[in-house]
Amino acid sequence: MSVADLPKVELHLHHEGAAPPAFIKQLAHEKNVDLSKIFDANGGYAFRDFVHFLSTYEDATSVLTGPEEFARLTTAILEESAKNGVVYTESFISPDFCGGGDVGAWREYLAAIQEAANAAEAKHGITLRGVVTAVRHFGADKSKTTAHCAAETAGDFVTGFGMGGDEGQFTQGTFSYAFDQAKEAGLQLTTHAGEFGGPESVWDAIKDLNVERIGHGVRSLEDPALVKELVARQITLEVCPGSNVVLGLFPDFASHPIQKLRDAGVKVTVSTDDPPFFHTTMRREYEELSRAFGWDASDFAELNQTALDAAFCDADTKAKVAKRLEQV
Ligand code: MCF
Numbered sequence: 671m672s673v674a675d676l677p678k679v680e681l682h683l684h685h686e687g688a689a690p691p692a693f694i695k696q697l698a699h700e701k702n703v704d705l706s707k708i709f710d711a712n713g714g715y716a717f718r719d720f721v722h723f724l725s726t727y728e729d730a731t732s733v734l735t736g737p738e739e740f741a742r743l744t745t746a747i748l749e750e751s752a753k754n755g756v757v758y759t760e761s762f763i764s765p766d767f768c769g770g771g772d773v774g775a776w777r778e779y780l781a782a783i784q785e786a787a788n789a790a791e792a793k794h795g796i797t798l799r800g801v802v803t804a805v806r807h808f809g810a811d812k813s814k815t816t817a818h819c820a821a822e823t824a825g826d827f828v829t830g831f832g833m834g835g836d837e838g839q840f841t842q843g844t845f846s847y848a849f850d851q852a853k854e855a856g857l858q859l860t861t862h863a864g865e866f867g868g869p870e871s872v873w874d875a876i877k878d879l880n881v882e883r884i885g886h887g888v889r890s891l892e893d894p895a896l897v898k899e900l901v902a903r904q905i906t907l908e909v910c911p912g913s914n915v916v917l918g919l920f921p922d923f924a925s926h927p928i929q930k931l932r933d934a935g936v937k938v939t940v941s942t943d944d945p946p947f948f949h950t951t952m953r954r955e956y957e958e959l960s961r962a963f964g965w966d967a968s969d970f971a972e973l974n975q976t977a978l979d980a981a982f983c984d985a986d987t988k989a990k991v992a993k994r995l996e997q998v
C-alpha cells in the first residue's frame with residue numbers, strides 16, 4: 671500500500687481557499703463578474719508572490735456569498751478531502767467573508783456549513799470542525815468583531831479561533847484582546863506565524879496570544895532558542911510544505927525544514943492550506959514527503975497522532991477519529 675492511501679488528519683485548511691477554480695468561475699459567470707485576471711492559461715489561480723496571492727484570494731472570495739454557496743462549497747471540500755483519505759479536518763472560516771461581521775448573518779452561514787458537514791460525515795465518514803479566523807491585515811477592530819462572532823457561536827462545531835493573512839502590517843500583540851476574548855469563550859487558539867514573518871512573529875504569537883498551535887512556524891528553525899521554547903511548551907506546528915514551496919519560501923520539498931524541526935523534537939503535522947491554489951492535495955503532500963525524506967507508514971502514523979492530540983475537538987470525537995485511523 672502506498673503511504674498516500676493512509677487515513678489522514680488535517681488541521682490547516684482555509685475554507686474559501688479550498689474552492690476549486692471551476693467553482694469560483696461558475697459563480698463569477700452567474701453573477702456577471704469578470705474574474706479572468708485571477709486565472710492563468712491552464713485555468714488555475716494565477717499569482718506571482720505572497721502579496722499577489724492574497725489579492726487573488728480576495729478576488730476569488732468576492733463572488734462567494736450567502737449561506738447556500740458556503741454549504742455547496744463545504745460539500746465540495748469534504749468530498750475532495752474524503753477522496754484523499756482525510757478522516758478529520760479543521761477549516762478556517764471567517765465572519766469577514768460570511769456576513770461581514772454581523773452575528774445573525776454569521777449564525778446562518780454556520781448553520782448551512784454545519785448541515786453540509788453533517789451530511790458529508792454520514793456519507794464519507796469525515797468530521798469537520800470550524801476555526802473562526804481573523805484576517806490579520808484587516809486590523810485590530812475587525813478582529814474584535816470576529817472574536818465576538820466566535821464567542822457567540824462557540825460550541826460543538828466552532829471549537830477554535832485563529833488568524834491568517836499578511837504578517838507584515840500589524841504585530842501579533844495588536845490582536846491580544848481578540849484572542850483573550852476567544853479564549854474566555856472556551857475556544858482553542860492558533861495563529862499563522864513564522865511563514866513570511868520570521869521567528870520573531872512566532873515569539874510574539876507564543877507570548878502575546880498564548881496560542882497552542884502555530885500555522886506554518888517553519889522559519890522557527892532560524893532561532894535555536896525558539897525551537898527549544900516550542901519543544902518546552904509542546905506547541906504543535908501546522909506545517910503546509912506544498913504551500914511553502916509554491917509561495918517561494920523553500921525551493922522544493924527536499925529543502926523544506928519539516929524533517930529538521932521533527933528531529934529537534936518539535937511537534938509537526940501536515941496540511942494543504944489552500945489546495946487548489948498550491949496545486950496540492952493531502953495525497954500529494956504524503957507522496958512528496960515520503961519521496962523527500964523516506965517517511966513510511968510509521969512516520970505518518972506518528973504525524974497523524976500528533977495532529978489528533980492537537981485537534982480542537984472533544985475527547986469523544988478524538989476517540990471516534992482514532993478508530994478511523996486504525997482502519998488501514
Ligand atoms: O496560509 C496561507 C498563506 N499565509 C497567510 N494567510 C493565508 C493563507 N491562505 C489564506 N490566508 C489568509 C487570507 O489572507 O487567510 C484568510 C485570507 O484572508 C482567510 S481565513 C478564512
Ligand code: ZN
Pocket residue numbers: 682684834862885943
Ligand atoms: Zn494558512
